[in-house]
């Protein structure tokens with residue numbers, strides 16, 4: 001196809017007004033994207049309140065945006081709004097600034113470095129499970145949020161944070177709740193307007209800043225040899241080629257980013273896994289068999305993970321059925337050809353794991369929870385961007401190895417002790433805002449495995 005043809009073609013898309021379309025999106029974003037992909041296919045033009053949008057489903061197009069033509073895209077508006085809390089942290093920064101920060105932080109997330117957190121993950125999960133009581137109904141999502149926050153805080157600050165755990169947890173939840181709310185409704189309400197949700201956000205942010213800045217200042221005041229090997233110690237100790245370090249402000253932004261990006265997503269994965277195992281007893285039994293055979297009742301260790309392939313497949317398949325991050329939003333910085341179309345400067349580009357991971361072209365019987373599918377040799381032919389729970393390209397999740405290790409160790413710890421039967425008569429509603437979480441938690445009744 002020559003370039004003249006590329007210039008003139010327009011993506012298909014709905015004809016209704018932007019207000020109507022955005023109303024549908026706000027009501028039920030997942031159903032709206034399903035409708036667009038079902039009706040218009042791999043490339044869909046979207047009408048937004050401010051300017052144009054595009055939903056990309058073709059894995060090649062997604063690869064173009066995230067990898068081959070990445071330099072023409074920046075993070076979208078919803079992610080940029082997180083900058084209000086995260087400053088210039090890794091998730092939201094751009095360009096050379098982001099590149100330097102990523103270079104400084106990357107070694108701290110290397111497989112060998114994060115291995116040191118495995119035993120702490122298992123210990124914290126074990127303490128949680130010890131508290132549970134058979135037959136006593138509890139909200140497993142709440143439990144997963146608490147334990148994953150404790151794990152990331154422990155990895156960041158070692159023991160320093162335990163005295164603040166309550167405040168950190170509550171404040172972080174309050175800020176996240178605010179973004180969940182904002183991403184749905186508050187394009188209409190600017191952040192500076194002193195309405196209730198905004199006020200609660202800034203109060204929570206102030207509390208968090210006080211604690212985090214205090215911990216950073218304490219640590220920076222210590223002699224270099226005593227700064228420790230936890231993530232905070234590594235961030236403070238990281239040096240660029242020219243010997244320069246991060247400022248205290250930048251360390252704050254990265255710490256806040258890691259706390260926020262590093263717990264809810266993993267918590268969602270484990271909550272959805274609990275739901276799927278409860279709905280699929282034959283999978284649960286197979287998992288329990290593997291755990292019994294390999295662990296014989298003792299807590300898992302990092303070295304066990306290669307011997308627990310079904311445990312790994314359960315997590316992988318769970319992130320397919322319920323992707324904890326359900327959409328990536330980027331914005332074109334100039335006109336750029338993607339697939340057979342030209343995406344115009346300023347267009348908001350969406351790539352949705354919810355849509356891709358349920359695409360029957362790649363995943364036959366896409367709604368079914370089948371960890372076995374990952375053992376099928378045909379899956380080796382899967383296009384890279386048919387399954388991308390951690391994003392891709394240079395902006396791929398820096399915590400991927402940490403998260404996978406954590407999810408597998410926690411699942412093994414929990415599943416060999418308890419079956420988490422989902423309490424009957426609860427409406428399980430998906431809440432697709434910043435992450436994909438259950439709207440009203442998930443009530444389960446633990447039963448000894």
Ligand code: HEM
Pocket residue numbers: 075079090091092102152257258261262263265266269324325328329388389390391392394395396397398399400402403404
């Ligand atoms: C199951 C768990 C997780 C999932 C599904 C997940 C998913 C993602 C995705 C999709 C992105 C890319 C976003 C984009 O392109 O806009 C991302 C970025 C990021 N994630 Fe994760 N994440 C998880 C766990 C973690 C953990 C445990 C940490 C840290 C301890 C973390 C830290 C980050 C950071 C800092 C970024 C920004 C990286 C950059 O732009 O350089 N994530 N994550």
